[in-house]
Amino acid sequence: MDRLTNGTGTRAFEALVYTPYQHVTWHWRTLPPPPPPPPGVEFAANDPTRIASFAAAAGDDSNKIWVSATGSGDVKGCTHLFDAEKLAWCKEERADWVLPFYGCAQYVPQLNKLWFGISSREHGCLLCASDLSGASKTQPPSLHTALEDTAARAPDGFELVTARAIYLGSGKFCLARFFAPPMRISLYEDKEPEQFAVMAGVQVILIPSSHGGKSVAMVERNSQRYVFNEDETYWVL
Template identity: 45%
Template sequence: MSFRRFVNLITNDCAQNTYALRRIDMSRFFKNENVSSLLGLDPPPVKDCCLPDVMMNFYPPQREDSGIMEFMRVKNKVVATDQKCGACMYDPEMHAVRTLPRFVKPKNWPISIAMGNNLFVLDRAPNGNSTRNFEALVYDAPRPHRQGDWDWHALPSMPPPPCARNGNEDPTWADSCAAVEGGSHIWISATGGDAANAWTYSFDTQRLVWSKPADWTLPFCGIAEYIPELHKLWFGIASRDHGRVFCASDLAVASFSQEDRRPPVLHTVFDDMAGFSKEWRLVTAHAVHLGSGKFCIARFFDRSRPRSEDTPVHYEVKENCVVFAGVEVVSLEGKLHMVKHNSERYMLVDQELQWVL
């Protein structure tokens, strides 16, 4: 698999309500050395760096309650949507933007997963009684007398949580998802109210139907990606219960059968958090596969800072930063090992992290 050189970082300028897309060049994060010679060595210290220049700015509709934008990645392109159902696609290689058909319905903090030319998008906080909380951006191939183009397709909504059948109306939150069985199914884990109300649905991308829920959850937060060359495992960031470290799991052994209940378990946990200062609080983390066993691990942190004399007492002043790390996973003598290469820290001045794609 070829090496993916650039990762997209999108931040929000809260004061002006604009979204800035930057591209992080990951090629400089990896050493040109035999990776086996680096096993067991301490990684280089985190280097403080300046953010690269903005490649593209996005402006949402400037109306009350409509200024939020969402960003997703399909192939090497970035899809941007707003709360008025508007959508566009940015191609960083061409540095060009094209419009897309409108969303069927706005999404709240969506979780998305790309498979081939298709992008599946689900509300992270779907209302069990709502419809059209699940859509797919599909590339319709050219036909006679018709060019190929992108279009949104409404999909069957994720069913209400099992706890809703018992009168529990606590909000649902989709925590993680993964494509399994060669992309024929998408597993989505969600919680409702508390950790005791947790389950996983399977969506059949061919028949467009949902399974009955399993009473277990994926051990990840966010998106887990299948890497067949690394022991046929799924890789991502572990769930909060597992410390949100970089990890791998074998989802193929899990079962939805009520008679043969087999939840997935963590196969390997990598201590990629070692060396981080405890004065910084981890907010969120992302793992992006770059190919050839290499990953970009991006972690967002914040910390409180002293107030100045003119700062109101009730106002908490915070500093934000993001740390990008180049991580490589190799298989030696039947076991997986992690090598942590270079890391860079970028201070986010008057900005908030939004997406790493």
């Protein structure tokens, strides 16, 4: 399930569905857009259907998806619940909290049954983990662990534009980060400013905890820097 541009310049919430009775068995089906957020809450600037973070639930609620919208100023964000079986939003389940992630979070049952993704910007856009199993309309989830890798730090003269965590299985993640000069600097440069992406491979493992049981830890693998000089790049992965 993804949120894609539908070709008309507007956004659409869509699902990739399988229908064996049609000539094209796999196709995109437009779903109902998220309910309007409360006053002061935005899904994104100039794009009321863009979502800030989302995660599929697990267990008995594995057919549902948490979708968060961010607030602005003193107004807190909110989270909606989408029922993938009924293809409808659970309007009565709107919660006055947001997921502790930036973008998509992936449930990894082998790693203490935690959800992993990129943390919010105020937490540094790091690989992080959270337990969403107890989340409800009145009970927000909390950030469980933030794991910092050396590739997370922006070099001097650059700032982080966006980041993604792609789960590869067996506790391995590819962390993709896109860096560019601050806008106030690049506007005054004669040549095209350098923009680049850093792909970092990490592995999350379980280690003995001082409180008993096991906790998560990160092992850094290889990383690679990709420079974009001519083409304007909006997304990495």
